[in-house]
Amino acid sequence: xxxxxxxxxxxxxxxxxxSFVSALSHxxxxxxxxxxxxxxxxxxxxKSTLLNLIGCIDKPTxxxxxxxxxxxxxxxxxxxxxxxxxxxxxxxxxxxLIPVFTAAENVEFPLLVQxxxxxxxxxxxxxxxxxxxxxxxxxxxxxxxxGGERQRVAVARAIVHRPALVLADEPxxxxxxxxxxxxxxxxxxLNQRLGLTFIFSTHxxxxxxxxxxxxxxxxxxxxSDTHAVVLAGAGMVGGSNG
Amino acid sequence: xxxxxxxxxxxxxxxxxxxxxxLLMVGGGVAGLLLAGxxxxxxIDGLREHTIQEGLGHLQIFTAxxxxxxxxxxxxxxxxxxxQVAATVKSGSHVRGVAPRIEFYGMVSNGAxxxxxxxxxVEPAAESSLGFTPRLSSGRDLSxxxxxxxxxxxxxxxxxxxxxHMGDGLTLLAVTSDGALNGVDVQIAGIxxxxxxxMDARYLRITLNxxxxxxxxxxxxxxxxxxxxxxxxxKAAAELAPxxxxxxxxxxxxxxIDLAAYYLQxxxxxxxxxxxxxxxxxxxxxxxxxxxxLMAMFERTREIGTMxxxxxxxxxxVALFMxxxxxxxxxxxVAGVVGGNLLxxxxxxxxxxxxxxxxxxxPISFHVLHLPALMIGSSLIxxxxxxxxxxxxxxxxxxxxxxEALAHV
Ligand SMILES: Nc1ncnc2c1ncn2[C@@H]1O[C@H](COP(=O)(O)OP(=O)(O)O)[C@@H](O)[C@H]1O
Ligand SMILES: [Mg+2]
Numbered sequence: 001x002x003x004x005x006x007x008x009x010x011x012x013x014x015x016x017x018x019s020f021v022s023a024l025s026h027x028x029x030x031x032x033x034x035x036x037x038x039x040x041x042x043x044x045x046x047k048s049t050l051l052n053l054i055g056c057i058d059k060p061t062x063x064x065x066x067x068x069x070x071x072x073x074x075x076x077x078x079x080x081x082x083x084x085x086x087x088x089x090x091x092x093x094x095x096x097l098i099p100v101f102t103a104a105e106n107v108e109f110p111l112l113v114q115x116x117x118x119x120x121x122x123x124x125x126x127x128x129x130x131x132x133x134x135x136x137x138x139x140x141x142x143x144x145x146x147g148g149e150r151q152r153v154a155v156a157r158a159i160v161h162r163p164a165l166v167l168a169d170e171p172x173x174x175x176x177x178x179x180x181x182x183x184x185x186x187x188x189x190l191n192q193r194l195g196l197t198f199i200f201s202t203h204x205x206x207x208x209x210x211x212x213x214x215x216x217x218x219x220x221x222x223x224s225d226t227h228a229v230v231l232a233g234a235g236m237v238g239g240s241n242g
Numbered sequence: 243x244x245x246x247x248x249x250x251x252x253x254x255x256x257x258x259x260x261x262x263x264x265l266l267m268v269g270g271g272v273a274g275l276l277l278a279g280x281x282x283x284x285x286i287d288g289l290r291e292h293t294i295q296e297g298l299g300h301l302q303i304f305t306a307x308x309x310x311x312x313x314x315x316x317x318x319x320x321x322x323x324x325x326q327v328a329a330t331v332k333s334g335s336h337v338r339g340v341a342p343r344i345e346f347y348g349m350v351s352n353g354a355x356x357x358x359x360x361x362x363x364v365e366p367a368a369e370s371s372l373g374f375t376p377r378l379s380s381g382r383d384l385s386x387x388x389x390x391x392x393x394x395x396x397x398x399x400x401x402x403x404x405x406x407h408m409g410d411g412l413t414l415l416a417v418t419s420d421g422a423l424n425g426v427d428v429q430i431a432g433i434x435x436x437x438x439x440x441m442d443a444r445y446l447r448i449t450l451n452x453x454x455x456x457x458x459x460x461x462x463x464x465x466x467x468x469x470x471x472x473x474x475x476x477k478a479a480a481e482l483a484p485x486x487x488x489x490x491x492x493x494x495x496x497x498x499i500d501l502a503a504y505y506l507q508x509x510x511x512x513x514x515x516x517x518x519x520x521x522x523x524x525x526x527x528x529x530x531x532x533x534x535x536l537m538a539m540f541e542r543t544r545e546i547g548t549m550x551x552x553x554x555x556x557x558x559x560v561a562l563f564m565x566x567x568x569x570x571x572x573x574x575x576v577a578g579v580v581g582g583n584l585l586x587x588x589x590x591x592x593x594x595x596x597x598x599x600x601x602x603x604x605p606i607s608f609h610v611l612h613l614p615a616l617m618i619g620s621s622l623i624x625x626x627x628x629x630x631x632x633x634x635x636x637x638x639x640x641x642x643x644x645x646e647a648l649a650h651v
C-alpha cells in the first residue's frame with residue numbers, strides 16, 4: 001500500500017536580497033495513514049516550511065510531494081484548493097478562529113465551504129465539538145474562550161470534515177504547559193479513537209513523551225526519524241530508521 | 243449562503259468606530275442628496291404650478307397656421323369661431339374651464355412719453371374661474387362689466403417708466419386687423435408684479451372686448467384650458483385632440499410643458515446641478531472607502547489566509563468583501579434616508595424662507611419634498627460606490643499568498 005504522504009527529496013528556497021535561504025533541503029519522508037507524527041526542531045529549522053509544503057499552501061522549489069498517491073505538483077490551483085478542502089485539516093499556532101463566528105460556526109465553516117447540507121452540518125459540528133469536549137461552549141465567541149479552549153475549537157474545525165490528514169504547526173506555542181500537554185493528548189486520543197492521521201510540529205521536546213514517531217529537523221534538513229514503540233507500563237524501545 | 247451573509251453582516255460591525263465613521267459619511271452623502279434634491283424638486287414643482295397658474299394653463303389651443311407663419315396683421319392667424327371651439331372643449335372630462343386670449347402689442351403713451359407694451363386681453367370672469375389671478379401689487383383686477391371707461395392692468399416697471407399710478411389714464415395705440423391705426427384711452431385699475439422684472443416693464447392687460455374693439459377683430463389668439471389637476475394633462479389632451487379635428491380652421495393642441503420654455507430651462511439646470519452633486523458624493527464615498535476597506539482587509543490578512551488554507555474558493559473571498567461593503571453602503575443609505583427625511587421634515591416645519599433668486603421678485607420658502615425616487619436613486623449612488631470601492635481590496639484579499647498571509651502578524 002502506498003503511503004498517505006510521500007515527501008520525495010523536497011527543497012524549498014526563499015529569495016533573500018540577491019541570494020536565497022534554503023529553508024528545507026532534500027527532505028524525504030513517508031507517512032502512513034493513521035500515524036501520529038511530530039516534527040521537532042528549534043525555531044528556524046524549517047518545520048513550518050515542511051508543513052506548508054505538505055499542506056499544499058506552498059510549492060517546493062525541488063522535488064515533489066504525493067498525497068494519497070496524487071502528485072500535488074501536477075495539480076492546477078483549483079484542484080489544489082479542492083484537495084486541501086477535502087483532505088486536509090489545519091491547526092495554527094495562533095488559533096486563527098473567525099472572531100465574529102461562535103465556536104460552533106467556526107467548526108461549521110469547512111463544511112460550509114464543502115457545500116454540505118444544514119442538517120448534516122449540525123450533526124457533524126455537534127460530534128466534533130463533543131469529541132474535543134467543548135459541547136457546552138458551542139455558542140461562545142472565541143473572545144470568551146480561554147487559549148486552551150480556542151485551540152480545541154480549532155482542532156474540532158480541523159477534523160469536522162474527516163480529512164485524511166491533520167496538520168498542526170506549533171499548535172501549543174501559545175499555550176501554557178498544562179494546556180499544551182492536554183492538547184497533544186487530545187490529538188493523540190483523536191488519532192487513536194478515530195484513526196485520524198496527525199502531523200504536528202513543536203520546538204518543545206517535553207511534549208513528545210507520548211509521540212510514537214518524531215522527525216527531527218535542523219537547518220532545513222531531516223536529522224533523524226525515530227519510531228518509538230510505547231509499551232503500556234514499560235519504558236520506550238526506540239528504533240531509528242532516519 | 244445564509245451563514246455567509248451572516249459572516250458578512252457581522253464583519254460589518256466588527257470595527258464599531260470605523261463602521262460608524264463610514265456610515266456617517268455615506269449617510270451624510272445620502273441625506274445631503276435628499277435635502278438638495280428634495281428642495282430642487284419642491285422649487286421645480288412650485289415653478290410648474292406657478293407657471294400654470296400664472297395663466298399658462300394646462301392646455302392651449304391655437305390655429306395650426308399660428309405656428310406656420312408670423313402674423314402679417316394682428317390676429318390674422320387667430321381663431322375665428324372661438325366660442326364654438328371653446329364649447330367643444332368645455333364638455334371634456336377634467337376640463338375646469340376655457341379662457342380666450344388675445345396677444346397683441348402697441349404703444350402706450352402718457353401724453354409726454356411713450357413706450358412699447360406686450361398686451362394680453364382676457365375675459366376676467368373666465369380667468370378667475372380658472373384661478374388665474376394677476377399678481378397685483380396695488381389696485382384691483384379688471385372688472386367683468388366695464389361701465390364706459392376701458393380698464394387696464396399694467397406692469398410695475400411700465401407704471402414707473404410712465405410715471406403713472408392706479409386711477410391715472412393712459413392712451414394705447416395699436417394697428418388694427420385692417421392695418422389702420424387705432425387708439426383707446428384706458429384707466430389703470432391695478433399695477434401687476436409678475437415676479438419677472440423684464441415682463442413687468444412691458445406688461446399690459448385689458449379685457450377681451452376692449453381689445454377686440456381696439457384691434458377691430460372678433461378673433462382670439464388662443465384658448466387656454468384649465469384642468470382639475472396637472473397630472474391629468476396627457477389624458478385630457480388625448481381626449482380633446484380628436485374633437486378638434488372637425489373644426490373649420492385646423493387646430494393645434496399644446497400641452498403646458500411644450501410652452502413652458504423657462505420652466506424647462508430651470509428644470510434642466512437643477513437636474514444638472516443634482517447630477518453634479520450625485521457625482522461628487524459618488525466619488526467622495528469611493529475615495530474615502532477604498533482606503534478604509536484596504537485597511538480593514540490588511541488587518542484581516544491572517545484570517546483570510548486561514549480561510550484560503552481551508553480551501554475556501556478565492557471567489558468567495560472577493561464576494562465576502564464586496565458583500566460587506568455593499569451591506570455597509572445599504573446601512574449607510576438607510577441611515578441617510580432616515581436622517582435626510584427627518585432633517586427635511588424639520589426644515590419644512592420650521593417654515594424657513596430664502597431670499598428671492600435673481601430674476602424672481604418673490605421669496606421662496608425653504609421646503610423639501612420627500613420623494614421615493616430620490617431616496618432610491620441616492621441610495622443606489624452610495625451602494626454602487628461602496629461596492630466599486632471594495633473591488634480592489636476584495637481582489638487583493640483573494641490573491642493573498644496563503645503561507646505569507648498565515649505568517650502575517
Ligand atoms: N517567506 C520566507 N521568506 C524568506 N525566508 C523564509 C520564509 N519563510 C521561512 N523562511 C526562512 O526559512 C527558514 C525556516 O523557516 P521556518 O520553516 O519558518 O522555520 P520554523 O517553522 O521551524 O521556525 C528560516 O531561516 C526562515 O527565516
Ligand atoms: Mg514555524
